[in-house]
Amino acid sequence: MKAAFIRQHGDPSSIEVGDMPDPKPAAGEVLVRVRAASINRLDLYTRAGIRGTKQADDQFPRILGGDSAGDIVEVGNGVAGLTVGQRVVINPLLSTTPFPKMMGTHVQGAYAELVAVPAGNVVPIADTLSYVQAASLPTVFLPTWSIIVREGQLQQHETAMVLSASSGVGTAAIQIIKGVIGAECIAVTSTPEKIQKAHELGADHSINYKTEDLAERVKEITGGRGVDLIVDSTGALFFEAAYASLARGGRFGTCGVTSGYKAEIHLGQLFSKELKLFGVFMGSTDELGQIADAAGKGQLKGAIHRELPLEEIADAHDEMERSDHFGKFVVRVA
C-alpha cells in the first residue's frame, strides 16, 4: 500500500511517500481503507521526535498520522456489529494507561491507504458526513468536547473564551460552543485575518492578543464579570492574563502547551473565586460518536484550511509549522 512515513526524525523533508506492507487485522480489529486523514500538531512533534515522541530505532519506518476516515474492507475474528463496506471515522487514542497511546506516534498511523484498528476505536458515520469532514474531527473535537461538554459543563447562558482560536483545537471549540451549547464565545487569536475567520465560524467577540490587552478586553466584553470557561491548547503564552479573566466559579480546561509548559498560578484566585483548573487528553469513542452525529446533522463542521493529496504531506507539515493556517489540513488518500 501507499503510505507517508519517516525513516528517521527530522524536518518535513524527512517524510517519504512510498510502499509499505499491507496491514492485516488481528482478532478484534477491522481493516479500514483510508479515504481521508487529517494532520495534527502531534504528527509534527512525532516527525521531529520532540515532546516525548522520540522513537526507538526498531520503530522505523514509522507511518505518521492518527485522524482518519474510510471504509471497512475486512473484519477480524471476534468483531461484532461492524461489517465490510461501512463508512467509519477512527479514534486514534488506543489506550490511556499507563500513558496515552496514539496511532502514528506509538503504533503505525493513518497517512496510508490501509490501517488496522481495534473495532472499539471506530464509529460508523452518516452518509451526510464526507470523509474529509469526518477525518478532520477526532483529535481536535475530542479534547474540546471533553473540556466544554464533559468536564467544563458549559451552559447556554454562559460565556466561553477560546485561546489560539485559529488552531485546529480552537476552531473545534468555537464550533462546539456555538453549534452544540449555544453559549457566548470570545475568540482570542493573533491576526485580523484569523479574527475575521473566527467570526465567520460563529465567534461573537474577538481579541487580538498581539495588539490588545487580553484581560482589559475581557472586562469590556463581559461588563467586568469575566468568562465562565476557558478552552486552552496554547499553554504558557497568555495563561496568566486568561486565568485572571475567569468569573467566579469559572473553569479553565487545558489540552495543550504549544507555546510552553510552565505558567504561574495565583492560588488565591483559585479558592477565593472557586475556580476549577483541569486537563484533558482526547476522549472516548462514544464521545467521538456523539461528535460525528452532531457533524452529520450539520451542528459541527470541521474548519478545513487545505485539502491535499498524500504526495504533498511534507509541504503541509511545513506550512503548519509556520502557524499561518486557520483550521485543519486534510489529506485525501483514495
Ligand SMILES: NC(=O)c1ccc[n+]([C@@H]2O[C@H](COP(=O)([O-])OP(=O)(O)OC[C@H]3O[C@@H](n4cnc5c(N)ncnc54)[C@H](OP(=O)(O)O)[C@@H]3O)[C@@H](O)[C@H]2O)c1
Ligand atoms: N490533549 C489532547 O487531547 C490534545 C489533542 C489535540 C491537540 N492537542 C495539543 O493542542 C495544541 C494545538 O493542536 P492543533 O493541532 O490544534 O495545533 P495547530 O492547529 O497547529 O495550532 C497552531 C496555532 O497555535 C497558536 N500558537 C500559539 N503559540 C504558538 C507557538 N509558540 N507556536 C505555534 N503555534 C502557536 C497559533 O494560533 P493563533 O494565531 O490563533 O494564536 C497557531 O496558528 C498542540 O499543542 C497539541 O499538541 C492536545
